[in-house]
Amino acid sequence: MRQHGIATRLLSIYDASIFSLAAFAQTLPHPQYLIPPSIDPLADKNIELPKDEVEKVYEEFKLDRVRPILLQVSRFDRFKDPIGVIRAYRMAKQSNHSLQLVLAGGSADDDPEGEAVLREVQAETAGDPDMHVLLLPPDAHLTINALQRAADVVMQKSLKEGFGLTVTEAMWKGKPVIGGDVGGIRLQIVNHHTGFLVKTPEGAALRIRYLLAREDKLRELGAKAKAFVQENFLITRQLREHLTLMLALLNAGQDRINLSNGNSGVS
Template sequence: MLRLEDFRHIVPDETLAEIYARARSLYGRHVIHLNATYQGGGVAEILYSLVMLMNDVGVDAGWRILHGSQEFFEITKSFHNALQGAKLNLSERKKRVYRRVNEDFARFTHIDHDCVIVHDPQPLALIRSYRKTQPWIWRCHIDLTEPHAELWDFLKGFVLKYDQVVMSSEKYFKKDLPVDQRLMYPAINPLSPKNMAISDKGIEDQLAHAGVPMDKPLITQVSRLDPWKDPEGVVDVFKLVREQVDCRLVLCYNVASDDPEGLQMYKKVQRKANKMLETGDVLLVVGNSEKLVNAIQRHSKVIVQKSIKEGFCLAVTEAMWKGTAVVASNVGGIPSQIEDGRNGYLLEPQDTEGFADRVTRLLKDPDEATELGRQARETVRQKFLITRLLSDYLDMLNAIMN
């Protein structure tokens, strides 16, 4: 059971005392979080820690998962992509399936809590099925800078019923949305198996079990196998780096139950990497084990995040916390974390040669990589730990419920 007291000596005692004080006016208040998956992806990881900590400080917080069909999750994945700018044929059938799954789920999900917090588009329409007697908050973890216009108009009809919308970047705020919008950066739990300290022996054991050799420097991207993460582009970067430095690429991917695109992307990467997979120069490693991800991020010389779009990207936050140098795309919430040249490197996602140049530079200059990693860890300590996120949630709940 995660407790706030566990974070003593990671954050100042004053921070913990302030959190306890913020929670006092919320004692016994009943809050429910709703999302579409309990594993895979940053939202589930955040909720796993956040809900326990909310309960520990005196808020009665629960967490429920929307039940949906394969067709529903294929539709909502296309919605996710379209909200980030992809094309979409928004048929009446898709709208009907989306509404029906939410309506069916509402029939056996009783919501009589003091506040309802809905995460991302999948359960957004639940609000239609209840007579509102409490504040509803929509927490959007997606990049909304250029959403598909027709889809946004459709979903906005549900969002209008909410009392507040929370975004991961001010760039995502919508001028055409007459609902209060609030900025809240995601965060990591430094005590989770993915982020806690691990011994050199523990790292070696995890890599050996996963079949990852330690004979060459590792370049790694940790992400879903998703077109927005551009794993094929990472392979192109690696090809250029390998001309300068003998190294190995690890694509450490996870699989979420609400993401049906993973297998398709896996096959595309296989075709792209081709012979390099056969020789072991490129490795596809299933990252559903948090301890394995931890070990790979710590052992890697450089973490790459060549995303085309990002809501925030906790994979970057995780690597920064571990003191590993990061080269990442200047998109979404990543520039909220990385200051180019100080605690990592930022490039435009299409700049393959630029990515290769920075990665090569860091492989050849380990002192620079170490300094970037040191600055990165301190950035996360100050801004992106779960204690700060808990404090933000308590502030929001106090404002909307009291």
């Protein structure tokens, strides 16, 4: 109780708090606002790439240009469930023997289990030339961009998740995403419209097989995914909402804010 009282006093000096999801909100002594994160379409990870930049990742990581690629980009963390992704890939491959899997990412400095998870993933993938485990540096933004553009289907099979901007990034490239039914992934993936929400490797494998067997549906969901990001998760929307929030706080208690003359007086 004493710690709660101290926290309340410290927080009372602030005018508001911002959360990315309603589920993360807390009991606080001031107003709370929901503003989801966003991506910058002009950043290296999201800009349009010339075809030769995408071609480089096929050569560098020995990927077959013709056969379908299943990709997950995330740090090697148990909550990202890379072992579950491997299980889903193996089940899906029973129907599509040409499938390739790419697990690309790194480890977080504050995650002592990261190295252990990476070793488990490497052990699980050993002996299968169609599974590629890529340990990338933190600044490999163009490489991740190219991998997402080269992929046919993108996974983010998280067991726990904050918001999951890797989902946003893949959707921005017009890729259908199969994601864990958790956290901010639920806010981005409209089930059966911009991708699929799943809870198990079996469910993920079912959706992988479905998309690879129906190229028209794969392209349809990918196009819807990109449009959904353009409407909801670009930095221009986030900036607008932050500026609107600041204006509202500066004019607290006013019934109406008039912006027609560039001032924030009451109309």
